Amino acid sequence: xxxxxxxKKKEFGISVVCALLFLLSSMFIGLSPSYFFELPKIVKLLExxxxxxxxxxxxxxxxxxxIAYSSTFIAVIVSLLLGILAAKNITPHITLYYLTRTTIxxxxxxxxxxxxxxxIAAVGLGSVQGVFxxxxxxxxxxxxxxxxxxxxxxxxxxHALEIVGASYTQKIVYGVIPQVLPSYINYIxxxxxxxxxxAIILGMFGIGGLGFKFLINLRLFRYDKVFAILxxxxxxxxxxxxxxxxxxxxxxD
Amino acid sequence: MLAVMIExxxxxxxxxxxxxxxxxxxxxxxxxxVIGPSGTGKTTLMRCIASLERYNEGRVCFDGNSxxxxxxxxxIGMVFQEFNLIPRLTVLTNVLIGRLGYVSKLTSxxxxxxxxxxxxxxxxxxxxxxxxxxxxxxxxxxxGERQRVGIARALAQKPELILADEPVSNLDPKIxxxxxxxxxxxxxxKELIVIMNLHQIDYAKRxxxxxxxxxxxxxxxEGSPMQLTDMAVRRIYA
Numbered sequence: 001x002x003x004x005x006x007x008k009k010k011e012f013g014i015s016v017v018c019a020l021l022f023l024l025s026s027m028f029i030g031l032s033p034s035y036f037f038e039l040p041k042i043v044k045l046l047e048x049x050x051x052x053x054x055x056x057x058x059x060x061x062x063x064x065x066x067i068a069y070s071s072t073f074i075a076v077i078v079s080l081l082l083g084i085l086a087a088k089n090i091t092p093h094i095t096l097y098y099l100t101r102t103t104i105x106x107x108x109x110x111x112x113x114x115x116x117x118x119x120i121a122a123v124g125l126g127s128v129q130g131v132f133x134x135x136x137x138x139x140x141x142x143x144x145x146x147x148x149x150x151x152x153x154x155x156x157x158x159h160a161l162e163i164v165g166a167s168y169t170q171k172i173v174y175g176v177i178p179q180v181l182p183s184y185i186n187y188i189x190x191x192x193x194x195x196x197x198x199a200i201i202l203g204m205f206g207i208g209g210l211g212f213k214f215l216i217n218l219r220l221f222r223y224d225k226v227f228a229i230l231x232x233x234x235x236x237x238x239x240x241x242x243x244x245x246x247x248x249x250x251x252x253d
Numbered sequence: 254m255l256a257v258m259i260e261x262x263x264x265x266x267x268x269x270x271x272x273x274x275x276x277x278x279x280x281x282x283x284x285x286x287v288i289g290p291s292g293t294g295k296t297t298l299m300r301c302i303a304s305l306e307r308y309n310e311g312r313v314c315f316d317g318n319s320x321x322x323x324x325x326x327x328x329i330g331m332v333f334q335e336f337n338l339i340p341r342l343t344v345l346t347n348v349l350i351g352r353l354g355y356v357s358k359l360t361s362x363x364x365x366x367x368x369x370x371x372x373x374x375x376x377x378x379x380x381x382x383x384x385x386x387x388x389x390x391x392x393x394x395x396x397g398e399r400q401r402v403g404i405a406r407a408l409a410q411k412p413e414l415i416l417a418d419e420p421v422s423n424l425d426p427k428i429x430x431x432x433x434x435x436x437x438x439x440x441x442x443k444e445l446i447v448i449m450n451l452h453q454i455d456y457a458k459r460x461x462x463x464x465x466x467x468x469x470x471x472x473x474x475e476g477s478p479m480q481l482t483d484m485a486v487r488r489i490y491a
Contacts, residue, residue, distance in 0.1 A: 156337040157339045160331070161350060164330075164351050165326045165354030169358065170353050179339065
């Protein structure tokens with residue numbers, strides 16, 4: 001029987017290359033098929049979560065939330081300004097545009113964990129270190145999102161503002177902000193969610209909160225407590241996501 | 254009597270001449286309509302008069318006075334083809350934007366406007382017949398109502414000259430006609446100078462006191478609606 005393939009040679013070639021790269025990577029790091037069969041062993045760790053420690057986690061949960069909230073808040077305030085400077089269509093000066101774009105690019109490309117480690121020298125180890133580490137990275141992301149939202153606005157209302165003799169700041173308040181507000185709020189909610197996860201991970205590097213408790217108990221092989229903490233993290237992230245979704249819907253109409 | 258004078262206005266875009274030595278005058282209470290084929294520089298002319306765009310030669314002035322761009326701008330209101338409103342803001346806020354040139358910069362940034370300016374805005378809204386939609390978001394009202402908001406915003410500016418760039422060509426003809434009718438009536442009442450681009454010749458004939466025919470950036474006709482014969486129309490659209 002004769003077959004004719006519908007796929008192009010190029011598509012076939014790309015698939016082969018991807019598969020080969022995977023094989024190469026596996027060999028390089030020693031990933032063999034047998035590991036896949038060992039994955040179910042994780043079930044052996046499973047223990048009933050020790051719910052009695054939950055009351056002791058309340059404080060850590062609040063620390064994690066507070067770190068995520070303060071860092072998002074600082075990032076939003078800074079990004080509101082940087083976003084304007086980094087938007088090509090409304091930046092006061094093109095030099096400022098390039099300067100800001102570079103700054104936020106650096107803030108963004110260096111991961112928050114590395115910012116955290118670098119910041120130890122300045123603010124020491126602890127929650128404050130976490131707040132700034134997350135805030136710097138988050139500013140890099142948010143300012144970029146904000147600038148891009150501004151670059152996409154409809155410029156026609158700005159012409160109308162120009163003709164009434166509005167100043168630069170008036171143009172921003174009445175012409176730009178109302179147009180970008182919904183997407184700004186969307187990005188802020190997204191970043192808060194993201195920062196909450198980062199705050200948990202950074203917790204393991206000494207900034208406190210749920211992540212820190214998780215690491216301690218993992219090292220003590222107290223899996224009953226580990227699972228109680230994981231349960232708390234799950235509930236926290238779930239609740240925050242629901243609240244975000246609710247707020248998002250509210251804003252859209 | 255107050256008049257706006259456009260004197261020897263020329264604009265080049267690289268080698269290309271967009272406006273070639275345009276001169277005309279519009280007096281208080283007069284409606285001047287600019288007609289001509291599309292791409293002939295009608296919109297550019299508006300934007301030059303509004304000093305939204307630079308021109309190479311000539312000047313635009315009120316009664317021969319030389320004023321700065323900002324001083325002149327306050328005296329000029331504009332109604333746009335695509336309304337140029339901010340959909341998320343209410344009718345009232347959009348109209349209040351017309352007052353931005355008059356109010357204190359700082360308080361306006363906090364969203365605060367003096368009562369007397371709010372009153373001016375409310376009066377303009379009433380004039381265009383939208384008093385029952387004051388707090389409605391612009392995104393929730395119809396196209397015709399949006400242009401009424403656009404007109405109210407221009408009126409709130411208390412201008413002496415209103416520039417209207419194809420004010421009804423984005424609207425259903427029937428609604429467009431009613432709006433144009435109201436717009437012209439209000440401007441006559443307030444004795445404003447109106448310079449209006451139109452692409453419907455019959456509207457120009459009905460509503461204008463003076464018609465200017467533009468072709469390839471040059472004035473090829475200037476006269477009353479009576480003088481705009483079929484021959485003249487053919488010359489403009491040649």
